[in-house]
Amino acid sequence: MNFYANRSTARRTMASATAMAFVGLGPLAHENTPPTRIPELFAGLDSIGVTAARTPLDTRARIAEGTFLMGSSPSQMQAAMALCDREVRPTPCHGADFGAWLASEGPAHSVSISTFALDRTEVTVAQYERCVAAEACAAPEGLGYTERFDQPYYPVTHVRWDDAVAYCHWSGGRLPTEAEWEYAARGVTGRLFPWGNVYNPHLSNHGSLAGDASDKRDGFAGLAPVGSFPDGATPEGLFDMAGNVSEWVADVLVRDENGRPIGYTPFPEFDPKPKSTGGSLHVIRGGSYEDGAPWLRCAARDATSLPRSARVGIRCAADVR
Numbered sequence: 530m531n532f533y534a535n536r537s538t539a540r541r542t543m544a545s546a547t548a549m550a551f552v553g554l555g556p557l558a559h560e561n562t563p564p565t566r567i568p569e570l571f572a573g574l575d576s577i578g579v580t581a582a583r584t585p586l587d588t589r590a591r592i593a594e595g596t597f598l599m600g601s602s603p604s605q606m607q608a609a610m611a612l613c614d615r616e617v618r619p620t621p622c623h624g625a626d627f628g629a630w631l632a633s634e635g636p637a638h639s640v641s642i643s644t645f646a647l648d649r650t651e652v653t654v655a656q657y658e659r660c661v662a663a664e665a666c667a668a669p670e671g672l673g674y675t676e677r678f679d680q681p682y683y684p685v686t687h688v689r690w691d692d693a694v695a696y697c698h699w700s701g702g703r704l705p706t707e708a709e710w711e712y713a714a715r716g717v718t719g720r721l722f723p724w725g726n727v728y729n730p731h732l733s734n735h736g737s738l739a740g741d742a743s744d745k746r747d748g749f750a751g752l753a754p755v756g757s758f759p760d761g762a763t764p765e766g767l768f769d770m771a772g773n774v775s776e777w778v779a780d781v782l783v784r785d786e787n788g789r790p791i792g793y794t795p796f797p798e799f800d801p802k803p804k805s806t807g808g809s810l811h812v813i814r815g816g817s818y819e820d821g822a823p824w825l826r827c828a829a830r831d832a833t834s835l836p837r838s839a840r841v842g843i844r845c846a847a848d849v850r
């Protein structure tokens with residue numbers, strides 16, 4: 530409606546300007562103002578089109594302070610189980626391991642996080658190579674590190690947790706805490722996925738519980754160049770918080786005497802420090818190109834016994850003063 534109203538106003542303005550120019554008074558001052566933005570034509574574009582398509586001016590996004598519910602409620606755990614049942618081979622969904630991982634997402638509890646910054650993308654091979662060239666980082670290596678992974682715009686893989694710490698320090702930051710990572714992925718509204726509450730297989734480079742874990746239906750059999758799924762970004766413009774590579778965080782995975790992951794404190798937390806004792810493994814977050822939908826959830830926790838993995842990479846945080 531406004532569109533047509535504005536157009537007829539514009540026609541009238543042009544007619545007036547022509548008449549004024551004819552008598553030598555020049556264009557009207559308000560003709561130099563930008564055209565009126567028509568809200569209806571831009572609906573939704575700020576979050577899924579314009580923002581994502583723009584070249585980022587800064588490699589880190591500012592994550593404003595806030596309070597959110599970290600972890601999963603019992604009903605969210607049930608929903609995760611239902612999501613797992615939709616996998617090609619859902620048998621592991623009912624095993625003790627998956628149950629223990631789900632249980633370790635509880636209890637959902639209030640966590641307040643101060644403003645910080647987080648890399649918009651996973652650290653790329655090209656970025657990491659600059660750190661290696663500066664002799665501040667160890668080169669990726671290990672079983673399976675082939676040319677296939679050594680592509681400039683792919684996320685760097687086959688890096689140890691110590692390497693991630695060294696890279697983030699070299700780049701002027703640090704690893705995010707597990708709480709910061711989940712807050713950045715979920716926002717104050719507690720999204721289940723970086724893009725919203727409904728799983729969508731086209732918004733991340735994921736895998737599946739199947740004979741071939743690297744689900745190709747998302748367009749990529751293995752890794753994807755970072756930022757390949759702009760519609761799956763968070764509102765702040767964080768890409769691949771679900772999928773592509775899982776990401777090291779600062780926290781140790783605390784485990785019980787049987788090796789099972791232990792959940793959270795039920796009490797409110799304020800900028801919780803990363804857990805540094807209680808286990809020998811570190812937490813990884815976000816799921817990878819070999820993980821099915823349940824591991825793509827923002828609350829999903831994981832770890833690997835491999836010091837260097839083809840499915841684990843880096844994303845750095847930084848303090849904001």
Ligand SMILES: [Ca+2]
Binds near residue numbers: 651769773776
């Ligand atoms: Ca990722």
